[in-house]
Every structure is written in C-alpha cells, then in structure tokens.
Amino acid sequence: MQSVVGAENVIEMTPNKSNNYCCGGGGGFLQSGFTDARQGYGRLKYEQIIATGADYCIAGCHNCHAQIHDLAHHHGAAYNTVHIWTLICLSLGILGPNERSYLGDDLKDVNVFHPETAL
Numbered sequence: 436m437q438s439v440v441g442a443e444n445v446i447e448m449t450p451n452k453s454n455n456y457c458c459g460g461g462g463g464f465l466q467s468g469f470t471d472a473r474q475g476y477g478r479l480k481y482e483q484i485i486a487t488g489a490d491y492c493i494a495g496c497h498n499c500h501a502q503i504h505d506l507a508h509h510h511g512a513a514y515n516t517v518h519i520w521t522l523i524c525l526s527l528g529i530l531g532p533n534e535r536s537y538l539g540d541d542l543k544d545v546n547v548f549h550p551e552t553a554l
Contacts, residue, residue, distance in 0.1 A: 448486075449483075449486075456483055458503050458506070459478075460477065460499060460502025460505075461499070473502070474506065480506065481503075481506040481510055484503065484506075490514060490515065491515050491516070491517050494519070500512070500517075500537075503516045517537050521538070525545060526531070
C-alpha cells in the first residue's frame with residue numbers, strides 16, 4: 436500500500452496485520468438484514484479508524500469496504516472509504532470517471548488518462 440500512496444501518507448491502525456479487528460461485515464453478515472447488530476459489531480473497527488485521524492480508510496475486501504463506508508455514514512464520520520484497487524487504478528491513470536464515487540474532494544478531480552476521451 437505504501438508504494439501506491441507513499442509511506443508518508445500511511446497511518447497504520449493499532450493493532451494491525453493478523454491482530455487487527457474485524458469490521459463486522461464479513462461472513463455474509465453484510466447482506467443479512469440485521470443492520471443494527473452489524474453496525475454494533477463494527478463499533479470497535481469504527482473507533483480504531485477514528486483513532487488514526489486518517490482522511491481515508493483503505494479496504495482490500497468488498498465486504499469490508501461496504502461495512503466501513505456504512506459505519507462512517509452511520510456515525511457521521513468524515514473519513515472516506517476506498518478500495519485498494521481504486522487507488523492502484525488512480526495511480527496508474529486508468530480510473531474511469533464513473534469509478535470515483537468513494538474518493539474525497541481531494542482526489543475526485545485528479546487528472547487521469549481515460550482511453551475513451553483521449554481519441
């Protein structure tokens with residue numbers, strides 16, 4: 436991740452790696468319909484994210500991305516949730532205009548090469 440966004444832009448959560456907290460959205464729970472319970476299970480992850488003070492939370496899993504985004508919305512948090520692949524595509528200049536919905540204002544207008552508009 437640091438090679439995509441730069442080491443100076445990464446704030447590691449504590450604990451992290453194999454000791455990191457679950458977001459509460461995996462194992463089918465995201466689609467279970469038990470929204471209040473799911474958001475309750477995600478409270479620890481939400482607090483962990485808030486403690487970093489980061490503007491973005493980068494997720495590598497679709498369920499984690501959706502859950503972490505929902506937690507921010509539910510609690511009124513200011514951080515953005517973005518998938519690691521979105522950042523990789525942005526850094527390669529191949530992120531399409533319709534793929535920017537989870538980017539904050541600081542990245543939404545980053546100039547990218549889009550083959551359909553380059554002709």
